[in-house]
Structures are given as C-alpha cells and as structure tokens.
Amino acid sequence: MIGEYWLILIFILVLVVVSGFFSGSETALTAVSRARMHQLDANGEARAGIVTRLIARQDRLIGALLIGNNLVNILASSLATSLFLTLLGDSGVVYATLAMTVLLVIFAEVLPKSWAISTPDRFAMAVAPVIRVFLVVVGPLSTGVNWIVRNLLAALGVEFSSDRSMLSAHEEIRGAVALLHQEGSVIKADRDRLGGVLDLGELEVSDIMVHRTSMRMINADEPPEEVVQQILKSPYTRMPVWRGESDNIIGVIHAKDVLRALAGSGASPSEIDIVKIAQKPWFVPDTTNLKDQLNAFLRRKTHFAIVVDEYGEVEGLVTLEDILEEIVGDISDEHDLDLQGVRQEADGSVVVDGNVPIRDLNRALDWELPDEEATTVAGLVIHESKIIPEERQAFTYYGKRFIVMKRDKNRITQLRIRPLAADSER
Structure with a gap:
C-alpha cells in the first residue's frame, strides 16, 4: 500500500513537470522572434522552421497548449486530493489544495515561464519537435474549441481574426524600433533613418x-x-x-x-x-x-x-x-546654403523660421508635433489657431508655447517655440 502511495506521488510530480513544460512552451512560442526564426530557417536550422510553422496559427497552437496544461493540472490536483483524503481524512482537501497550489505556482508556472521568457528563441526551438507531435494529436480538439470560442465572441459582437494582425507590418517595425531606442539598443539617428524609410509611402x-x-x-x-x-x-x-x-x-x-x-x-x-x-x-x-x-x-x-x-x-x-x-537626414556639402532656419536659444526656447518643415523640426529636436494637416511650422500654428496671428501673439499646443515673432503680410516668417516645462521653470 505504501508503495502505491509513492507511485501516485511520483506520478503527481511528473504531471507538475509536464504542466511546467506546457507553460514554458506557451510563453516561449508566443514571445519568440518571428524575424529571427525566419532568418534561422533560411540558414538551414530545421527546428526554427518548425517554430515558424507552429506560430503561423497561434490560436490553434495556444488552444492545444492550454488544453494539455489544464488536463495535467486537473489530473494532478485530482490525484493529490484523493491521496490526501486517504491519508488525512476530510482535512486532506485543505492540505491537497495548499500543496498543489505551491507546486503548480512555483514549478508549473513561475519557474518555467521565467526560464522561457529569458531565452524564448532557444527555448522555443528546443520544445518545438515535441509540441509539433502533440499538436498533431490534440489539434482537432483545439480547432473545435476555437470554433466554439469564435462563435461565442461573434454572438457578443466581438470580431476575432487570427489571420490578420492588429498592426500593419510597418507599424510593428516602427514600434519595435521605438522600443529598442527607448531601451538604448538603437541610437536616435538609426531610429530616424528607419522611420524615414517607413514614412515614404505615407508622405506626398x-x-x-x-x-x-x-x-x-x-x-x-x-x-x-x-x-x-x-x-x-x-x-x-x-x-x-x-x-x-x-x-x-x-x-x-x-x-x-x-x-x-x-x-x-x-x-x-x-x-x-x-x-x-x-x-x-x-x-x-x-x-x-x-x-x-x-x-x-x-x-x-x-x-x-x-x-x-x-x-x-x-x-x-x-x-x-x-x-x-x-x-x-540633411545632406550638406561645401556649396550648400545654411537655410535650416532653426536656432537654439540659451533660455531653452527655439527660434524657427515659419517655412521650416515640421518633420525636420521633429527630427532635429526629437519632438512629436503633428504633421498630418500642415507641412510647415507656420502652417501648424495657422491650422490650430484658425486665424492668421498677429506679431507677439502666443498659442499653446502639444506641450509647446508658440510665439509669433515676425509676420510678412499674411505669412508667418518667424516664431519662438518654448516647451512648457522650460516655460514653467522660468
């Protein structure tokens, strides 16, 4: 009888390990770099090709992993409850709940997911062959579950599509570059160049x-x-x-x-x-x-x-x-004229010619002034104010204070722009 208890206990621990395998696999396969897998696949890495094919249908993959994870968790919990009831009577339910909570949280969730997220590409390629076989077995069941989920969401008015990304390819690249720049992996000049390439199709x-x-x-x-x-x-x-x-x-x-x-x-x-x-x-x-x-x-x-x-x-x-x-960015040679029209002042403000393009100003100063409705800085002020401002007239837009310095007839020829943070310190 004691030997039977030990067999059940060993089987429970094996199920916890399997649960950790599913949890880590789910984390790694959802966090894996698709671009890196594609490149490794092109270089002849067979396991990277398996990963690429697995994540091509993420809804089916995640559904299968969740089914496997929940099956082993439920089975492990049921066996633990039965074992503790036999050994400790009615109070065994409490002990079984506490023991399985600790085991599942630490060894089936936190530990494998932390491991997977630290090296998602390597982890994903390691588990991919096993997951591919598992997906062949559980795939039809996962497809059925996804069908039910889709119809329930559709009944609630929620549109769900796994074949189309919420972000365009350009938006994904732009977001990745912006994040890497924020983390310090990509310098500002490289971010601007990549952004410039992505913007070509959006600018006229x-x-x-x-x-x-x-x-x-x-x-x-x-x-x-x-x-x-x-x-x-x-x-x-x-x-x-x-x-x-x-x-x-x-x-x-x-x-x-x-x-x-x-x-x-x-x-x-x-x-x-x-x-x-x-x-x-x-x-x-x-x-x-x-x-x-x-x-x-x-x-x-x-x-x-x-x-x-x-x-x-x-x-x-x-x-x-x-x-x-x-x-x-700006390409200058020994014969170019200095017509940039931007001058940084000691007080933190910037004196700008009215015909300076907003995009050039954003790139030079790392600002985010909108350029959808106006091309130049003067055009932005006129668009936002809905009037042709007088000299010395000031406006506040997008965290900046715009002061009209010079005007020639109906043209704003020079402005002073001061960030509000710098303005409040004065």
Missing part, C-alpha cells in the same frame, strides 16, 4: 517639395551672359527655366551643360542659347507619394521634377536629394 511630394516662393529660377528672356552668371553663382546644379511668366516652365538647365557649352567651342557667355541646352521639364502631381516618386526617379535616371497641382499650376519642385534626406 507636396510635404517635402521646395515651394514655388522659394524656388530659384532662370528667366529665358534675360541676356545670356546674365543667365550664365546666375547659374554659375547659384549653389544649385539644376534650375527651372521659364519664359513669359514664372508658371510657364519650359526647361531645366544643368550647370554642367552650361560649362560644357562654354568649353566645347570656346563660345562666350553671350552666345549661349539657354533654351537650346536646357532639358525637357518633368511635371509630377503633388499627390504622388514619396515611395512612387523615388522609384520614378530611379527608373527615369533623373534627379529633378516640377510639382503641379490638380489644375496644372506649378506648386514647387522636388529632387531625389529631397527624398533621400527624408531617410538619412
């Missing part, structure tokens, strides 16, 4: 273009020698050419073409025909997203496009460099 050329009011253009009707001087003195290699009125863009002149024309036949600047050597302009809609525009630049092997609105009116220009700067 109108968000990054050089506005028509800031465009440097060449008047084809001016004397050739003056035009050549303008091109050679300009910090830009490409400039639009217009005739009659500024909206009538007839070409794009490249500084190299001018130099080639001057050097080729020894012609003087007065003999250069700018219109003849100018390239044909390329017009693109202002609603084109940056991903498509980047692909178009690469496909056409050109760097420069004129942006027009739905009526065909010129709105600005966009270059390949503008798009690349959305990914890698």
